[in-house]
Amino acid sequence: MEDLIGYQQNLLVHTQGNFFRYLHTEVPWDQRMIAIKGLRGAGKTTMILQHIKYFSEDGDKSLYVTADHPWFYTHTLLDLADQWYKSGGRILYIDEVHKYLNWSRELKNIYDGYPSMKVVFTASSALDIYRGESDLSRRVLTYELAGMSFREYLELRYNIKLPKLGLEDLFSGHMDQVAKTYGMLENPLALFKEYLISGYLPFTETSKETEYLTRLYHVIDSSISYDLAFIQNYSAAHAVKIKKLLGVIAESAPFEPNISGIAKKLNLGRDTVSNFLQHLQSARLLNLINRPTQGIAALQKPDKIYLENTNLSYALNGNPELGTIRETFLFSQLKNAGHRVELANKGDFLINGKHIVEVGGRDKSYKQIAGLENAYITADDIEVGFGNKIPLWLFGFLY
Incomplete structure (x- = not known):
């Protein structure tokens, strides 16, 4: 867990707030589960890190991770949610969730098992959020980040x-x-x-x-x-x-x-x-x-x-x-x-x-x-x- 917190802090130090994508003001960040899809390079990761650094009132209770981090070689998303919740964390930001094999099942389990936990995750535009292994249609609000106007x-x-x-x-x-x-x-x-x-x-x-x-x-x-x-x-x-x-x-x-x-x-x-x-x-x-x-x-x-x-x-x-x-x-x-x-x-x-x-x-x-x-x-x-x-x-x- 310490490795993930250190990884987040390093990213936040290098995150700037001089420009924000249009979608940032449209996402209802207080909802329990949010999906943000988009083309590679559109700015999904930067938008999440900017939100944590500049807009989140619970920054100390927020954790950003990327689903292809080596930590997940020996741990699951459910492990992450459990450890973070027990440490006082209440918001998880999970980047590139499509790279995690059982993403839909474990997100459903997190949603159902930790009612006080909010989850924001990003994925490739190609991922059909509603056709995952588990039904997230009643749980997740989905937004698409297009390229710049x-x-x-x-x-x-x-x-x-x-x-x-x-x-x-x-x-x-x-x-x-x-x-x-x-x-x-x-x-x-x-x-x-x-x-x-x-x-x-x-x-x-x-x-x-x-x-x-x-x-x-x-x-x-x-x-x-x-x-x-x-x-x-x-x-x-x-x-x-x-x-x-x-x-x-x-x-x-x-x-x-x-x-x-x-x-x-x-x-x-x-x-x-x-x-x-x-x-x-x-x-x-x-x-x-x-x-x-x-x-x-x-x-x-x-x-x-x-x-x-x-x-x-x-x-x-x-x-x-x-x-x-x-x-x-x-x-x-x-x-x-x-x-x-x-x-x-x-x-x-x-x-x-x-x-x-x-x-x-x-x-x-x-x-x-x-x-x-x-x-x-x-x-x-x-x-x-x-x-x-x-x-x-x-x-x-x-x-």
């Missing part, structure tokens, strides 16, 4: 602090919202291009563009070779196949998939390809999208496939098409902000079943959405919009 990038990299925007406010008053940034945000288009290439994950703060993309590639590799392989019981051969699948998608995303064609190219079954696509989406490496539909049709195959964020496009493709980057960015930001995004019959995206958006450059016309209600152009390469033409970069302030 453009707004967060500006704060972390340049200390430019700007408020979040509501989607309805953006549609109805985008010119007013842009006016509020003047004086605080000069040349947003240049900063926006930086973000699109290397601004999605917090390690952008200490990395040059080439270093960032190299680290991002390692995130991709680890997410497949370790996280997905462990969670989905992939063999080494399966991990190779899923990397090839991601490579095929990166060459042509966004595209309407031919599942049979992909399966033949990779020498896999159709069902296997469909499962791999779902696993890559759960790991936040892909975003799958469908047209509005009823019943189970949407579960059979996606109508279109995108990489999850624009940084992935640059890491995996090197020179992605500008149109691809624009659509990938808008879809990602809207989805991360909690909005329902579907393919529109006219225009590119249907948002929350109400707003239609067409994505393009500064000269994009209204031709594709002519005569439609609640239809907008989201245009790149403009600082200020007019009427129903909204600057694309402004959608980076939704969270």
